[in-house]
Each structure stands twice: as structure tokens, then as C-alpha cells.
Amino acid sequence: MRDVVVIGAGLAGLTAALRLARAGRSVTLVARGVGGLSLAQGTIDILGYTPERVLRPLDAVAAVPPEHPYAGLGPDAVAAAVTWLRDELGSELLVGDPAVNLHLPTALGALRPTALAQPSMVAADARGGLTYAVVGVRQLKDFPADLVAGNLARSTAPDGGPLGATAAWVDLPARPGEADPSGLTYARSLDDAAFADRFAVAVRDAAGAGDVVLLPGVLGVRPGAGRRLAELIGRPVAEVPLLPPSVPGLRLADALRARVAAAGVRILLGSAVTGFTADGDRVATVTVAAAGGPRALAASDFVYAPGGFESGALAVDSRGAIAETVFGLPLTAADAAGLVGPRYWAPHPLFEVGVRTDAAGRPVAGDKVVHPNLYVAGGILAGPEPWREKSGDGIAVATAVRAAAMIEGGAR
Amino acid sequence: MSRAEADRLRQRLNNELQRLTLDECVKCTICEQSCPVAGVTALFSGPKFVGPQAERFRHGASVDLSVDYCSSCGTCTVVCPQGVHVAELNSLARAVLKAERGVPLRDRLITRTTLMGRAMTPVAPVANAVLDNRLARTALEKVVGVHADAPMPTAHPEPLRAWLKRRPAPTRTPTRGPVVFFHGCAGGYFEVEAARCAIEVLEHLGFEVLVPEQGCCGLAEQSNGLFEQATASVRKLVAQLRAPATGVPIVSTAGSCGGMLKHEAHEILGLDDPGLLDVGARTRDISEFLLELHDAGELPLDFARIDLRLPYHQPCQVRSQGIGVPAAELLRLIPGLEVVESDATCCGIAGTYGLKREKYAIAQAVGRPLFELVAATHQGLVACDTETCRWQIAKATGVRTVHPIQFVHQAYGLGRVIAPSAVR
Ligand SMILES: Cc1cc2nc3c(=O)[nH]c(=O)nc-3n(C[C@H](O)[C@H](O)[C@H](O)COP(=O)(O)OP(=O)(O)OC[C@H]3O[C@@H](n4cnc5c(N)ncnc54)[C@H](O)[C@@H]3O)c2cc1C
Ligand code: SF4
Ligand code: SF4
Numbered sequence: 001m002r003d004v005v006v007i008g009a010g011l012a013g014l015t016a017a018l019r020l021a022r023a024g025r026s027v028t029l030v031a032r033g034v035g036g037l038s039l040a041q042g043t044i045d046i047l048g049y050t051p052e053r054v055l056r057p058l059d060a061v062a063a064v065p066p067e068h069p070y071a072g073l074g075p076d077a078v079a080a081a082v083t084w085l086r087d088e089l090g091s092e093l094l095v096g097d098p099a100v101n102l103h104l105p106t107a108l109g110a111l112r113p114t115a116l117a118q119p120s121m122v123a124a125d126a127r128g129g130l131t132y133a134v135v136g137v138r139q140l141k142d143f144p145a146d147l148v149a150g151n152l153a154r155s156t157a158p159d160g161g162p163l164g165a166t167a168a169w170v171d172l173p174a175r176p177g178e179a180d181p182s183g184l185t186y187a188r189s190l191d192d193a194a195f196a197d198r199f200a201v202a203v204r205d206a207a208g209a210g211d212v213v214l215l216p217g218v219l220g221v222r223p224g225a226g227r228r229l230a231e232l233i234g235r236p237v238a239e240v241p242l243l244p245p246s247v248p249g250l251r252l253a254d255a256l257r258a259r260v261a262a263a264g265v266r267i268l269l270g271s272a273v274t275g276f277t278a279d280g281d282r283v284a285t286v287t288v289a290a291a292g293g294p295r296a297l298a299a300s301d302f303v304y305a306p307g308g309f310e311s312g313a314l315a316v317d318s319r320g321a322i323a324e325t326v327f328g329l330p331l332t333a334a335d336a337a338g339l340v341g342p343r344y345w346a347p348h349p350l351f352e353v354g355v356r357t358d359a360a361g362r363p364v365a366g367d368k369v370v371h372p373n374l375y376v377a378g379g380i381l382a383g384p385e386p387w388r389e390k391s392g393d394g395i396a397v398a399t400a401v402r403a404a405a406m407i408e409g410g411a412r
Numbered sequence: 413m414s415r416a417e418a419d420r421l422r423q424r425l426n427n428e429l430q431r432l433t434l435d436e437c438v439k440c441t442i443c444e445q446s447c448p449v450a451g452v453t454a455l456f457s458g459p460k461f462v463g464p465q466a467e468r469f470r471h472g473a474s475v476d477l478s479v480d481y482c483s484s485c486g487t488c489t490v491v492c493p494q495g496v497h498v499a500e501l502n503s504l505a506r507a508v509l510k511a512e513r514g515v516p517l518r519d520r521l522i523t524r525t526t527l528m529g530r531a532m533t534p535v536a537p538v539a540n541a542v543l544d545n546r547l548a549r550t551a552l553e554k555v556v557g558v559h560a561d562a563p564m565p566t567a568h569p570e571p572l573r574a575w576l577k578r579r580p581a582p583t584r585t586p587t588r589g590p591v592v593f594f595h596g597c598a599g600g601y602f603e604v605e606a607a608r609c610a611i612e613v614l615e616h617l618g619f620e621v622l623v624p625e626q627g628c629c630g631l632a633e634q635s636n637g638l639f640e641q642a643t644a645s646v647r648k649l650v651a652q653l654r655a656p657a658t659g660v661p662i663v664s665t666a667g668s669c670g671g672m673l674k675h676e677a678h679e680i681l682g683l684d685d686p687g688l689l690d691v692g693a694r695t696r697d698i699s700e701f702l703l704e705l706h707d708a709g710e711l712p713l714d715f716a717r718i719d720l721r722l723p724y725h726q727p728c729q730v731r732s733q734g735i736g737v738p739a740a741e742l743l744r745l746i747p748g749l750e751v752v753e754s755d756a757t758c759c760g761i762a763g764t765y766g767l768k769r770e771k772y773a774i775a776q777a778v779g780r781p782l783f784e785l786v787a788a789t790h791q792g793l794v795a796c797d798t799e800t801c802r803w804q805i806a807k808a809t810g811v812r813t814v815h816p817i818q819f820v821h822q823a824y825g826l827g828r829v830i831a832p833s834a835v836r
Contacts, residue, residue, distance in 0.1 A: 001707070028736070033493030039440055178454035184445060185454075245441040258755065266741065270490030271734035291733040292674035293693035310438070311493055 001298040002026045002266070004407060005286055007273050007326070008305035008313075010035020012378025012396035014256045015085065016303045019404035021263035028297060029265050030288055032272040034253065035307060036379075041241035042217070042248025044082060044116035044397070046098055048390025055158060057115050057394070058099045069383040069395045072359050073402065078394055081401035086116050089255050092223045095119050103158050105132070105214060107143055107242050109151025109165075111158075113390060118248055120219050120226030123212045124238035128161010133210025133235070135203050138171045139181055142242040143216035145169060166208030172199060186218035187247040190225050200232035207233070217241040217248050223255075273306075273326050283371045286326070301373045301407045305400060308354060308379035322353055327374065329355050330365040332382040347385065354382035360406045361399055375403035418511035421504070421639060422472070434501065436494040437464035443488035443498055448728075448757040449481055452777035456481035459488035463498035467505065474509045481771070482506065483762035483778075484635040486671075486732035499732075503635065503680045510637035516557060559772035563761070563800075563807035568604040575608060576623060587618035590657050594673070594695070596666025597628045598799035606815035610665045610698050612826050613817060617705070617712070622656040631672040631729075634680055635763050646677045650687045662695045665815060667797030668729035668763065670697050675733070697730065697797065698817050699739035706745065715823035717748035720793065720832075723786045724816065725754040725805065727798040728762065739797055739816040746823045752789045756782035759796070761804035776808065783808045792832025795819065 006017045009031035017029045046057035047070070054060045058075040065071065070078060079098045086094040096102055096116035103111045103126040111126050124132065132152055136145030149167035157163055174181050174189040189195045207213050217239040219226045230237040241248050261267060268288065275287040277296065285296035304327065306313035316322050320336040332353050333339065339350035355363045361375045378396035379386065386392030443459040444450060450458035457478050466476040479502055488498035570578075572595060591614060599607035614621045630645030650673075653662055664670035674692045677683050696704070705711040726737050743751045759779045760766045766775025786794055786809045794813040796802045802813040812833040822829055 031493075032495055034442055034446075034491045035493065036440075038442060038445055175454040181454075182441075182444065184451075188451060245445045250445055261753070261755075266736040268734050268736050270732060272495060288734070290735065291671060291692075292695055293689070307493075312436075312495070 001300070002028045003299060004028075004301045004303060005030060005297050005299040006265075006303040006305065007031065007286065008035060008303075008307065008311075008378065009033070009257075009267070009269065010305060010307055010311070010378060010396065011037045011256075011393060012305035012307075012400040013303070014260050015081075015397050015400035016305060016375075016377055016404050017265045018088070018256070018260050018263055019401060020303075020407060021260070021265045023404065023408045025407070027265045028268065028299070029260065030268040030271055030273055030286070030297065032312075033270065034257075036310070037256065038250045038253035039244040039246055040249045040252075040393070041112075041114070042118055042246060042250075042252045043104070043114040043121070043241070044085065044094065044096075044393045045113075045390040046078060046082060046101075046115040046394035048101065048113040049388065051388075053113055053158070055101055055113075056099060057101055057113075061394075067356075067382070069381045069399060070391070072357070073398050077402065078398045081398040082115065082394060084401065085397050088259065089252070091119065093118060093252060093255055095122060104238075105148065105152055105240050107148065107216070107240050109148035109155070111155055115394070118223070118226075118239075118251070120223075120237070120239050121217075121241075121248070122238070123230075123236040124214055124240070126155070126157040126163060128157045128159045128163075130157065130212065131164035131210040132166070132212055132214045133207040134165055134167045134214045135207050136167070136169045137186065137216060137218075138169055139173050139178075140183060140186060140216055140218070140242075141180070142183060143240065148214070148240070164210070165214075166210055168206045168208045170199075170202040170206045172202050182245055183216060183218040183242045183247050184221070184245045184250070186216070187221045187250075190218060190220045190229075191222055193228075196220075196225060196228060197232065200229050203229070204233045207235070211236065213237045215239050217246065219247070221247060221250060221254075223251055276327060278371070281371055282373050283327075301375070302371075303375045303377060303400070303403045303407070304380065305377040305396075305403075306380055309351060311379065313380055314353065316350070322350075324355065324380070327363075327371070329363045329370060329376075332356060347388065351385040352382060355380050356382050361402045362406075375406060377403045415512075417640075418508050421508045421511050422470075431467065431501065433495060433497045434464040434467050437492075437496045438494055440493065442491050442493060443496075446487050446491045446757060448485060448487065448760075448778045449483050449774060453481065453774050455774075459498045459502070462505070463488065463501050464496055467501050470505060470508075474505065474512060477509065479505050480509060481774070483758065483760075483765040483771075483775075485728035485758045485762050487728055487757050490732050490734070497679065500679050503637075507637035507639050557769045558767050559769045561807075562767040562772055563803035564767075566602060568602055570604065572600045572604045572607050572623075573625070575604065576611075582615050584615065584618070586615075586620035588620075590620040590622055590660050591701075592653055592656055592660055592662045592694075593621050593623045594626065594653060594662050594664040594666060594670070595623070596664070596669040596799070599665050600626070603799050603802070603815065606665050606817060609815070609821035609826075609828075610663070610817045613698075613702075613821050613824060614663065616824055616826055622660075624652050624656050626652045629666070629669040629672040629677075630681075631669055631676065632764050634672070634676065635765070639681055642677075643681050643683065646672065646681065646683070646688065647685065649673075650685065650691050653691050654687055660694070661701060662691060663698050663701045664695055665698050665797075665817060666799065667697060667727050668800075669798075670695050671729045671733050676729075697733070697735065697738065699742045699797070700733075700735045702820065703738040703742050706742070711745075713745060715746045715820075716825050718746055718819060718823055719748040721750045721752060721789055721791050722793055722795055722819070723752045723754060723789050724795045725756060725759060725782055725786075725801065727796060727801045728758040730797050739795065743795065743816055743819055746819060749819065749823075751795075752785070754782050754785050756785065759801045759804045761800045763800055766804060775804070779804060779808060786811055792834065793830060 003025035149165035377399040630642035634642035760775035
């Protein structure tokens, strides 16, 4: 029997598994597939909008309403968890101060608040008077340099000062004969020093006026390519995360997965958890749909970090009934009627539906803990739409750290 | 072949439950990030395109012919967070494509693994010499399309069955009950040593090891689109493995072939035979089996030291079984053995893929990160669970590549010591 089974390989599951393994627990991590981390921007959001744009995320965390997942944690726990992740991954991958948001350009030329970012991005942090030399790659459709520059030039920095931008293009195929290369193709090519040098020269020669050269987020699958490019280009360089497949997201996910594996976690990837068995009110085993047939995984404690609707952990059936699919946990709403907004970009209260927990992170029905050895973390928690609020990463990390701490400390 | 067969396969494809999973695809591109083939060549448009996307357009006609470049490594299915059976869809689509356009003679030949083993054994030294001969290999490439530099197995002069007959009967009375041993074609004819070690380890642990006469699992035929042949092969094997005993574990040293029994024959060939499902549920990779014993506190840990840094590669088709990395965990129980796990998705060979003239360079590029890891860390030996992957690694790196069970065998002091290749 294992000490802990963690379900989910997203930011929450990986964080919980790593913390527990480092604390000496035997951990099995089981997941249907990899989580959202490798699709995301490769940054760590704590809180970006409340709905006003947030400059100091920890102050905003201290002021959330009582039903928010951050309310039970408080700013200190959130800061400690996010700082731990930053230091664990190291300054090659994550830099920044959880107390202060950066404002980084998006691939449409908007400004996006985030707490931690990769060193290859932070030169673009918007401040009054900064000018960007935006450089697109003709073969790469997801970074429209003219649009990015146009929108940035019309924007004001959070300090109220103006921003400036120029647009330019380079024409440089990564793989001959490829009609529609993704950012990942470029990133793989940029891991090769010879191609990186050719790319740098092309960018240097093409880039217009600007303090910072703004490039598509393809600067190597491995961290570090940005630094070398900046030296060759002769100006600070910043990369902008693109649509999936997101290279900065992949960098972060790869690094975290490697640490989890190195910490001795047994990783069962590609296997869904389909149910569980109980011993009284405790969870005894979870059932895994393994190749060949179902297997039961026994453990003393369980961390359930399966994401939300987007990962299939929460589902709505054809009659509108909302359910949590593995443990049948009580949710903040049971019926989807009226919870989907009239327009695509409208708020959808459905995405606020989720599991509520006690102070230790265990699901509750009313105020009663459902299973004393089951902890939840990440996207399954009830709370505001994370992509609207830009809080999903911080919630995932902080609630995963809490679950691990409670198991280590023996919360009963 | 042909139209009728293509239509039959297409029918199967359309009726497959697999196909329903494509509606789960949210186009997240996680599979794109992980596909080893798309990562190294622009000839393949990647799992999302040839899988759930192209599948919507396969209405009586094959679309996106680049599906032939999918190696069937299964990685896309493993990583997909929505449960889309991408690799299974690709395998079916490729089978239809081949039925429409004809299967090259080469693909028929290289799938006849048992036959090759049987045919080569009596003349092993001669056959091996021929396969080592540059001229012969160039001819083979020209005529048949097997790349002249592709790894080829060495036939063992004594097949496993001959050894089983010759060896003295085990002296220890079994204390733990019977297991059925599945060695695969390679374990029977080429990589006999791994199979012997496994049998001796299992007997040392107190199991009665039943080794039924056994044929090929059909995996190579399946991944070359020869579904009828694959179906016949796996059905025959299922009957053979069920013959000696009911309800006992079936323990396998053939890493990828174990996956064929556990899930691929069911999910790709679409077989629902109760016998197959029974065998699938009972099949355990040897390392998985021993680690289960260890988890239950029933594996003796009186291992002798092996002071060695050992690169270990888990084959893609073992990873796709969702069992973690049992071989690495098991090897780490041996004192002195420093296991360096490769995080390479695939060694490139993917069964018979890397043998083919037109895919050889891709397979080498897929395997490059692994070969570099081996070169940087090895001390004369590499461990890997599947035969074809071992041949690929050994051929590309020049380093002797063996099954993990051979280290367990040595650490239990059962007689043989694995000789490392010279460290370059
Ligand atoms: C399109 C989109 C954009 C977003 N943008 C932002 C943003 O800008 N900022 C932000 O902060 N957040 C954003 N989010 C929210 C994001 O979901 C969270 O930030 C965070 O990634 C959640 O992590 P997680 O680990 O909880 O879940 P996930 O990353 O979803 O991981 C869930 C894991 O659980 C596994 N799993 C699920 N069910 C089972 C099962 N039954 N058995 C086994 N395994 C299972 C999955 O395979 C996966 O490994 C966005 C989400 C989406 C969908
Ligand atoms: S990983 Fe799955 S859901 Fe994502 S694009 Fe691939 S098949 Fe679709
Ligand atoms: S099976 Fe392997 S090679 Fe084929 S599409 Fe999937 S990941 Fe790529």
C-alpha cells in the first residue's frame, strides 16, 4: 500500500505529489492524461482581475469574498506556496515577486497581469515610456506582429505612461517544405545553435525601433535560448506566449514533471480513475482503468486534483445535471439550467460550480467532511472563473501545498 | 485485397467505439507536443491532424496519407487528457490505407517473427553471418526495402524450448503456486537469455513456471496493417497461454507484446473474445509482477551488489500500459545499481517501423536523445524491456543492451554475470 495516491497531473497534482514525495511519502500519481500546464502561458497567475486589473495580487487575495478558494488560505499561505514553486523551478524558469503583478504583452497586443513569468519574458513588463520592436515570423501564423504592435502602441502602461511599438517581419522557414509550422517546430529548431544564430541575425537586421525586441514565444524548448538571442541581437528580448502548443507552458510542465519523477513518484499516465471503494467514511482504494482491466490502488490518503469541466472531472449530462465523476462529491450547484451565459464571452456561472472544502481542503457536504482522508486541489474547487479572474495557477499551487501539508501533519 | 478488405476494415473503423472518442477532442494540442515522429519530420502532420481531425473526413476514402508515418508508439493516447484514442484511430486508418493500396512484401516479411526465428535457428550462425554481411544487407534494402543499417536480430543457436528440454529439472519444490510464462517470439528464438533468466528468477522465488508452446502475438502484423493475420496470431496465442492453467498470472518478458495482450488486440483489432480479455487481465510484465510482490512485502531483497551506472529506457509500448516504470523501481532495489532513466518518448524502432527504408532516418532522429543519453552515461550496459528496442539501442550506440530481469537474476546470485561491452 502507498502512503498517498494523487489523482491528476496538472499543476495541482504535480505540486502535491512533489511536496509529498520530498517529505518522504511513497506517492503514486495517476492521471488520464497530462494537465493544462503545458498548454498555458508558462507564467504563474495569482490574481489578475477582481474584476479591475490587480497591481498587487497578495493585497487582492487578502480581500476576496469568503466563498473564494483563496479565503481559506490567506495571502501568506498563497505567497509561500508560489514562492516555493518559483525557487523549486529556479531562476532559469520562473522569476518575479508574488506581491507585484507584471504586465506582459499577449499575442494580440493586450497587456496581461501575472505574478511570475519566465526570464525570457520579463523585459516586456509594461512601464510608461517603454517601446517595443515587434518582430513576427512570416511562416508562423499565431503572432501577427502588425496587430500586436498596433494594439500596444494604443495602450497605456499600468503606471499611466504611454507605450510605443513598431512592427517588422522575418522570413525564415524552420523546416523546409512545411506549410503550417507550429511554434513548437520553431522552438525545436531554436534549440539548435546554428539555426538560433541565423534567426538572431535575421531578427537583428529586420527589427524596427524599440527598447525591447518582442518575439513569438518559441525561444527554445529548453530554457536559456532567450539569453543567447539577446546577446546576438544586441537588445533586450522578450517572448510572448502563443496559442497552444505553448512552448513556455511546455517548458514549465517538463521541468515540473522531471522533478516529480526524480523525487521517486510512481507515475501512471494514461489511466483514468473510474471509481473508489470506501472503508467506513474513509476512501480505501481508487479504481484505475489500466491496460488489461481495472486495478485497485490502496493508500492512506488521497489527493484529488482532476481539474474542472475542461478536463472532464465535472460533467453536465443531457438533462443538465452537474456531477463530479469519480467520487460523486457534493457540488455548489446540481443543475446547469441558467448557468450558461447568452454569449461566448459572457460570464458563465457554470464554471464557478465546484467542490467546497473545510479549512484542510477536504470536500464537505454542508459543513460535514465527506471522506476524512480525501483532499482536493486545483480546478475542481468552487470559485470564480479562473481564466476570467486569472487565479487558476495560484489556487492550484496553494491548495496542493495545503493538501500535502495536511497529510504530512496528519490532519484528522 | 483490396477493396473488399478495405471496406471490411472501414466498417470496423466506423463501428469502433474508438471512433466515438474523437468527439472528446478539444484540440488542445497536448498530443502534438508529445508525438516523437512529428517532432523530427515535416512529412507527418501529427496526431491531432491525422487522428481526430482527419477521421471526420474519412467517409469512404482515406485522407491525409501521412498517417502511414505514424509509428504506433501510442504516446498520443497516453498523454491525451480527454481520453481520445488517437493512436488506435491512426492504426485503423493505416490498416484501411494499406488494404486499399496494397501492403509491401517487406511489411509482410518483417512481421513473420516466429517464422523467421524458426527458419533461422537451425542455421543460426549462417543466418547471422548473412545479416552481418554488407552486400547482403544492401541487396535486402534494394529488393525488400529493409534499410541496410537497420538493426537485425541475432538468432540464438539454442531456442528456449530446446534449453527447457535439456536443462536439469528444477530441484526446489514450488512454494508459491504456478505462473504461466510468456516469452514472445524473441524470447523463444533470439533473446533466449532474458527468458531463461526470468524462468530461473521465478523458480528461485518459489513459483512453478509453466511454459506452454507459444506463437507470435501479432503485434508486428497489426502495426503493419495486416489485421486478419494479427487477429489469427493473437487468438492462437491466447488459446496457448490459457491451456496450462486457469486463473494464474501470465508473466511476460516481452515488454511490448504484453501490451498487445493487455489492451492493443482489444482496442486496435477490436477483439472482444472472453479468452483474450481473460488473458489481458492476467498478464503482467515481469518487472510489474515482481514490483507487485515487493509492494506486498513478498519479494526477498537479498540482492548482491552490482556496482554499475545503468541507463534504462522504457519502451513506448510498455509506457502505454499505464503501469508506471516498474523496471526502474525494481532495479533500484539492487544495491550499487545506479539507474539513469531515459525520458525519451521512443527509441525510434517502434516494432518494425525503424527497419523500413523510407523511415529509417526518422527512427534514428527519434532515438537520438536516447542514444546521446546512453553515450553520456553508460558503463558498458543498457537495460530495456522490449527486444526490438534493445536491438535498436545496441545497434545505434554499440553498447550491450539487455532485459532488466538479467540484473535481478545476477543480483540473486543465480549463476551468470552480464558481461558489459567495452566502454568506448
Ligand atoms: C482555456 C483555458 C484557459 C485558462 N487560462 C487561465 C489563465 O490564464 N490563468 C489561470 O490562472 N488559469 C487559467 N485557466 C485555469 C486552469 O485550469 C488552472 O490554472 C490550472 O491549470 C488548473 O490546474 P489543475 O491541476 O487543477 O487541473 P488540470 O491542469 O486540468 O489537470 C487535471 C488533471 O487531472 C487528470 N484527470 C481528470 N480526471 C481524471 C480521472 N478521472 N482520472 C485520472 N485523472 C484525471 C487530467 O488528465 C489532468 O492530468 C485556464 C483554463 C482553460 C481551460
Ligand atoms: S491531446 Fe487529445 S484532446 Fe488534445 S488535441 Fe490531442 S486528441 Fe485532441
Ligand atoms: S502513435 Fe506515436 S507516432 Fe503515432 S501519432 Fe501517436 S504519438 Fe505520433
